[in-house]
Amino acid sequence: STGPYTITIKYGGDEIPYSPYRIQSLPTGDASKCRLTVSIGGHGVSSLHKLQTSEDTVITVDAKAAGKGKVTCKVLTPQGMELDMDVVENHDGTFDIYYTAPEPGKYVITIRFGGQNIPKSPFQVMATNEPVVPRDTVDPLFRPVNFLVPFTPQQGEITGEVRMPSGKTGRPHITDNKDGTITIKYQPTERGLHEMDIKYDGNHIPGSPLQFYV
Missing domain, CATH: 2.60.40.10 (Immunoglobulins)
Structure with a gap:
C-alpha cells in the first residue's frame, strides 16, 4: 500500500550508515477509475455485499482506464485471518479474483490498484448458505x-x-x-x-x- 515507510538495514547486527531510511510509497495509476463486476456460481450480481458459501465467486476489476498498476486483494475471514488472494491479470486490462467462502459469516475484502483502494474498498461482505439472489432475477452468465x-x-x-x-x-x-x-x-x-x-x-x-x- 502507499504511504510512509521506514527501512532499517543492518550488517553484523549493527545498522549501516544513514539507516534507517525513510521513504514515501506513491500510487501508480488512478484507482478511482477501476470498475468492478461480480458473478457468483456463474450468475452476475449487482454488488459485492453478499456471498454464497461453497459457490465460486469471480470478481473482475476493469482497470483499462486506470493507467499502469497491479491489482491486489486481501480477504479478512470471520475468524480474523487475513489471506492474500491470487489475482489473474488478463491481456485486456482486466484482473480476475477467484474466491469461495468456506463458511457463513462476515468477511472484509480489500481490493487495491497501484497500492490504492478501488472505489468502495474495503468491502464489508456477508456470506450465507442461502442463494444471494433468486436465479430468475440475475443476469445469466x-x-x-x-x-x-x-x-x-x-x-x-x-x-x-x-x-x-x-x-x-x-x-x-x-x-x-x-x-x-x-x-x-x-x-x-x-x-x-x-x-x-x-x-x-x-x-x-x-x-x-x-x-x-x-
Missing part, C-alpha cells in the same frame, strides 16, 4: 469451468492462456493443490469451442492444449 489435472510443479512457472471462439484470449486461474494435481478455473464470456494452453516453464504439460465447449 456462463458457469465457471473447472479442471483437475494431474501435474506436479517444481520450481518453474506454470502459466495458462485460453483462446476464445472470437479470437480473444484470456487467462485461467491455476492452483497447485500440493498433492500431485493442479486445479484450473476459468470464467467463460463466450459460447463455442475454446482452446486452453497450460505450460510449465514455457512448455506444454501433458494433455495441453485442452479443448472445451461452452
Whole structure:
C-alpha cells in the first residue's frame, strides 16, 4: 500500500550508515477509475455485499482506464485471518479474483490498484448458505469451468492462456493443490469451442492444449 515507510538495514547486527531510511510509497495509476463486476456460481450480481458459501465467486476489476498498476486483494475471514488472494491479470486490462467462502459469516475484502483502494474498498461482505439472489432475477452468465489435472510443479512457472471462439484470449486461474494435481478455473464470456494452453516453464504439460465447449 502507499504511504510512509521506514527501512532499517543492518550488517553484523549493527545498522549501516544513514539507516534507517525513510521513504514515501506513491500510487501508480488512478484507482478511482477501476470498475468492478461480480458473478457468483456463474450468475452476475449487482454488488459485492453478499456471498454464497461453497459457490465460486469471480470478481473482475476493469482497470483499462486506470493507467499502469497491479491489482491486489486481501480477504479478512470471520475468524480474523487475513489471506492474500491470487489475482489473474488478463491481456485486456482486466484482473480476475477467484474466491469461495468456506463458511457463513462476515468477511472484509480489500481490493487495491497501484497500492490504492478501488472505489468502495474495503468491502464489508456477508456470506450465507442461502442463494444471494433468486436465479430468475440475475443476469445469466456462463458457469465457471473447472479442471483437475494431474501435474506436479517444481520450481518453474506454470502459466495458462485460453483462446476464445472470437479470437480473444484470456487467462485461467491455476492452483497447485500440493498433492500431485493442479486445479484450473476459468470464467467463460463466450459460447463455442475454446482452446486452453497450460505450460510449465514455457512448455506444454501433458494433455495441453485442452479443448472445451461452452
